[in-house]
Amino acid sequence: MPAKAAATAEVTPEATTVPAAVPSRSYIWDKLHSLSGIVPIGAFLAEHFWSNSYALVSIDRYNQASYDLQTIPWRVPVEALLIWLPILYHGFYGVYIWSKGESNLSRYGYGANWMYALQRWTGLIAFVFIGWHVYVExxxxxxxxxxxxxxxxMANPLYLSFYVIGILAVSFHFGNGLWQFANKWGLVVGRDAQRKAAWITGAIGVLFAVVGLLIIFGFVFQWRPFQFYAQ
Amino acid sequence: MNPTRVILIGGGLAGLMAAIRVAELGHAVDLFSVVPVRRSHSVCAQGGINAAKNLKGEGDSTWQHFDDTVYGGDFLQNQPLVKGMCEAAPGIIDLLDRMGVTFNRTPEGLLDFRRFGGTLYHRTAFAGATTGQQLLYALDEQVRRFEAEGKIRKLEGWMFVSAVLDDAGVCRGVTAVSLRSGEVRAFPADAIIVATGGIGSIFRQSTNSVACTGSAQSALFQQGVNYANAEMIQVHPTAIPGEDKCRLISESVRGEGGRVWVPKTPGDTRDPRAIPDAERFYFLEEWYPKYGNLVPRDVATRAIHKVVFEEGLGIDGKAMVYLDVTHLPREMLTRKLGGVLEIYEKFVGLDPRDHPMKVFPAQHYTMGGVWVDNENQATNVPGIYAAGECEYQYHGANRLGANSLLSCIYGGMLAGPAAVRYAQNLAKGSDTVSSDVYERERKRQEDIYEKLRGQEGSENPITIWKEMGETMTQHVTVIRYNKDLEAADAKLAELQERYKRINLADRARWGNQSLHFTRELGNMLVLARLITQCAALRNESRGAHYKPDFPERDDENWLRTTRAEYDNGSFKIHLDPVDTSLITPRKRSYKS
Amino acid sequence: MAEGKTIVVKIKRQASPTEPARWEEFSVRWRPNMNVIACLIDIAENPVTRYGKPTTPVSYEANCLEEVCGACAVVINGRSRQACSALVDHLDQPIRIEPMSSFPIVRDLVVDRSKMFEDAKRLRCWVPIDGTYDIGPGPRIAPERQQVAYALSRCIFCGNCLEVCPKVNEHSDFVGAALINQVRLFNMHPTGAMHAHERLQAVRGIGGIQECDNAQNCVKACPKGIPLTESNNDVNRQALLDAIFGWMFR
Structure with missing residues (x-):
């Protein structure tokens, strides 16, 4: 049957050499992007959820914890270097990565492809949410x-729902980001290892989502399950 | 050393090996292939590659390999080069091993070997059940390396059209057509090597790939290159019958313990697994107790024909027999035969580990091909060399399994340096040839294309192709009768007439596949007639060539190579003596 | 099944890269065990649309027809796969056939996949040997290791993994899972490993392994069942170690 490949490029006049590819800067920027999501951003996220959990103890303890953080030495440079800069980098570079992908969920609706699409969207939501959150608070x-x-x-229902969505997006993005990190840094290789990593990082994501929602719950309903610690 | 340029036509195992050899010697290579070379038909070879490395303590030797090959080929080969091939085989395996071919290993980390048809030794190195693929990839990667170093230029998607011959009849290059743009161009070279593989497309439903049309060989034949033993066509005993192609189920399946059988009761409709051993007819084991399921392909094919058509024992009365591996351990099957079993699973939808496979013979290989001398792979036209399945040298009247990959690589290894030696000794290189010589041939070919594109008529190329395939498969494969062969030749002549009235539905130049195919079809018809006429001529039975009216081998009259010369539409067939200086022909029988 | 049954095939056609694409519908006679290639052969023999309009045979790539050459990858019913192993009886009708969209189109179903072979050059996907003369056997390799390498080396360069990858498109130069798998394969070979550094540098080049965002469609689309995501993660680890210790200790 007449079905030959109309292959490859037109003829070059002579054989031509092709050098090996050389490392590009984008490799380092990409690796920094995935690293910055874990350290310092992920670490700060954990710290942030921790200190906000004082809301579940008492108003005084919450304000005390806030005050302690607000009065650390070198506050602004520390914030800039460990929080603002990494978040800005992770966010803007993330948007750049986002722009290089084209979701094809409608054709290939596999699990990991869903996670890829959700990672893109939650990243975008998280970036907007964090920007707003930092501006306001x-x-x-x-x-x-x-x-x-x-x-x-939180008393404003609109802002409250934004908080709920933001916390869920951030938690998903972090949990799935941990799994991405395990893949991208080659910490897991085999299919079983990948699956186990998915369970572990998934559990971490769920933990963050639950704690985050409980903190919101605490604020909205004055719910303080650990109040007896302070008594 | 004067730098010379060698053109390679065909990017399968033989072509790639020759290209590597030429590049290694420091000469320019233009490598033409209709498909990206990694997609060449060599990838379809499944079972393995023979080399008498004797790693299993069986006392195997290169002489034994040589003897098996010549005996398997029914003594039709010129023996010295066959001996050379068998002696080079262990070194070739080492070379491939160094290139990174993922050959199966023994627990000691050495190469593993399996048994194949026509031998009693474990002599076949293998990489799963896709050995051809793995070998081709290894060579493809080496060629890519030379390409990246600027030593080889690949012209993929350019199809060979004709050789450019100067006024003295010396080959000075080729013309080729771009399958994409339709442009015809001439390419100068000091020597060309043809490695265009098989001709399966002439039989339509064969085990060959789409690209195996034999068009290049036929074009060269029509330009004066001789063609030898055209009638020697191998039919593989076990393939899955199919509409678009017959898919091969490798001999290695039997090499690893697969058994061929039919139910003893004609028309037994029971599920094969429900038929007890006592009611199964293991006809190969019964008829050939020594070799059993591993008799050579021609023998197995005729046995299957006999059991189906003479004894009426085909499965459900149809032309099929069982090839059974269900008794073998699943893990071993997956490790050693995964690739083959996967093909059955994908294209039939049943797991052969649980269900006996239904198979039937199909055209598989041409032992005959472009005539070459017996030291240099050189054809009779100065400057044209040939290697691989497209030439006739190594397999006589029947090829043994796992010898094809070997002959491709060995032929390529010889042809490359031979072409360079020839080019080095040329009094005048292709750079001294007038550009008129190239332009004349280019114009001639372009005119043929233009005529075809504009032609009015009522015939369709696919219809002609199908009728040709049907005729060839029916009359010119397993069992041949002279009256059928004459009828077949008449039919082919009729098709050639109809060919002149082909009307192409597609008249574009860009990417017009039916145009290129039609060009090839014209060449296929010539080769089909040559095969048929040579088959009619040879009044004996030898190897794959079997005539019930002449059931015995006739060394007195037919220990001869049929060497055909093209003479303006008809063929002059010469009968050349065969060089049997090393092993005296003896009766061929696999019964005991 | 009843005789005379027909199949409807819709094909996206394009006469050349500069001309607009259009869809044509064909009706093909059903036979048992038919694949998509058999439909295309039928259409070539009788190039008339379902509505009786004469047209041209469909251009497509195919060679081995047993899923080992990689030529015939197209998008069938929205899924990228090999046409030869797409059996008509397993497909919803009408069967929609389109060319792969991740590669430049040539004509109809034919696309230009030379990018993959060019990338194989840039990534040094070979075992560099000294020469083809007979200098004895290659290195010994444990059977377990051979089994892993064999699975990786069955890649047919069909391009399905690139077609389904959300990161292979006009905005990105990603080399794709197939090529990263090749890097792993050649770094695994004892001789190939001697030159691993060069490959690991190359795989960090523009469009290199950093582009992968683990959508993992590749491994689902691979007709040869190659563990592409494992290869990807393995090369990620190697490339990272090479990047870090490369400049620290060199």
């Missing part, structure tokens, strides 16, 4: 945010 309060400030924001 850090800059609007001149860096002196208290329990009262947060509780006021």
């Amino acid at each position: 850090r800059f609007m309060t001149q860096g002196r945010s208290t329990y009262f400030d947060v509780a006021t924001t």
Whole structure:
């Protein structure tokens, strides 16, 4: 049957040499992107959920914890280097990566492809949410945010739902990002190892989502399950 | 050393090996292939490659390998080069091993070997059940390396059209057509090597790939290159019958313990697994107790024909027999035969580990091909060399399994340096040839294309192709009668007439596949007639060539190579003596 | 099944890269065990659309027809796969056939996949040997290792893994899973491993392994069942170690 390949490029006049590819900077930028999601951003996220969990103890303890953080030495440079810069980098570079992909879920609706698509969208949501969150709780309060400030924001149903969506997006993005990290840094290779890593990182993502929602719950319903610690 | 340029036509095992050899000697190579070379038909070879390395303590030797090959080929080969091939085989395996071919290993980390048809030794190195693929990839990668170093230029998607011959009849290059743009161009070279493989497309439903049309061989034949033993066509005993092609189930399946059988009761409709051993007819084991399921292909094919057509024992009364591996351990099957069993699973939909496979013979290989001398792979036209399945040298009247990959590589290894030696000794290189010589041939070929594109008529190329395939498969394969062969030749002549009235539905130049195919079809018809006429001529039975009216081998009259010369539409067939200086012909029988 | 049954095939056609694409519908006579290639041969023999309009035979690539050459990859009913192993009886009708979209189109179903072979050059996908003369056997290899390498080396360069990858498109130069798998294969071979550094540098080049975002469609689309994601992660580890210790200790 007449079905030959109309293959490859037109003829070059002579044989031509092809050098090996050389490492590109984008490799380092990409690796920094995935690393920055874990350290410092992921680490800060854990710390942030931890200190906000004081809301589940008492208003005083919450304000005390906030005050302790707001009065660390070298506060602004530390914030800039460990939080703002990494988040800005991770966010903007993430958008760049996002722009290089084309989701094809409608054709290939496999599990991991869903996770890839969700990672893109939750990343975008998280970036907007974090920007808004920092603006409202850090800059609007001149860096002196208290329990009262947060509780006021949450009283608005619109802002509250944004918080819920934001927390879920961030938790998913972090949990799935950990799995991505395990793959991208070659920490897991075999299919079983990949699957186990998915369970573990998935559990971490769920843990963050649950803790985050409980904190919101605490703010909205004045629910303080650990209040007896402070008594 | 004067730098010379060698053109390689065909990017299968033989072509790639020759290209590597030429590049290694420091000369320019233009490698033409209709498909990207990694997609060449060599990938379909499944079972393995023979080399008497004697790693199993059986006392195997290269002489034994040589003897098996010549005996298997029914003594029709010129023996010295066959001996050379068998002696080079262990070194070839080592070379492939060094290139990174993923050959199966023994627990000691050495190469593993399996048994194949026509021998009693474990002599076949293998990489799963896709050995041809693995070998081709290894060579493809080496060629890619030379390409990246600027030593080989690949012209993939360019199809060979004709050789450019100067006024003295010396080959000075080729013309080729771009399958993409339709442009015809001439390419100068000091020597060309043809390695265009098989001719399966002439039989339509064969085990060959789409690209195996034999068009290049036929074009060269029509330009004065001789063609030898055209009638020697191998039919493989076990393939899955199919509409678009017959898919091969490798001999290695029997080499690893697969058994061929039919139910003893004609028309037994029971599930094969429900038929007890006592009611199964293991006809190969019964008829050939020494070799059993591993008799050579021609013998197995005729046995299957006999059991189906003479004894009426085909499965459900149809032309099929069982090839059974269900009694073998699953893990071993997957490890050693995974690739083959996967083909059955994908294309039939049943797992052969649980269900006996239904198979039937199909055209598989041509032992005959372009005539070459017996030291240099050189054809009778100065400057044209040939290697691989497209030439006739190594397999006589029947090829043994796992010898084809070997002959391709060995032929390529010889042809490359031979072509360079020839080019080095040329008094005048192709750079001294007038450009008129190239332009004349280019124009001639372009005119043929243009005529075909504009031609009015009522015939369809696919219809002609199908009728040719049917005729050839029916009359010119397993069992041949002179009156049928005459009828077949008349039919082919009729098709040649109809060919002149082909009307192409597609008249574009860009990517017009039916145009190129039609060009090839014209060449196929010539080769089909040559095969048929040579078969009619040879009044004996030898190897794959079997005539019930002449059931015995006739060394007195027919220990001869049929060497055909093209003479303006008809064929002059010479009968050349065969060089049997090393092993005296003896009766061939696999019964005991 | 009843005789005279027909199959409807819709094919996306394009006469050349500069001309617009269009769909044509054909009706083909059903036979047992038919594959998509058999339909295309039928259409070539009788190039008339379902509505009786004469047209041209469909251009397509095919060679071995047993899923080992890699030529006939197309998108069938929205899924990228080999046409030879696409059996008509297992497909929903009408059967929609399109060319792969990740590669430049040539004509109809034919696309230009030379990018993959060019990338194989840039990534040094071979075992560099000293020469083809007979200098004795290659290195010994444990059977377990051979089994792993064999699975990787069955790649047919069909391009399905690139076609289904959300990171292979006009915005990105990603080399794709097949090529990364090749890097792993050649780094596994004892001789190939001597030159692993060069490959690991190359795989960090533009469009290199960093582009992979683990959508993992590749491994689902691979007709040869190659563990592409494992190869990817393995090469990720090797490339990273090479990148870190490359500049620290060199």
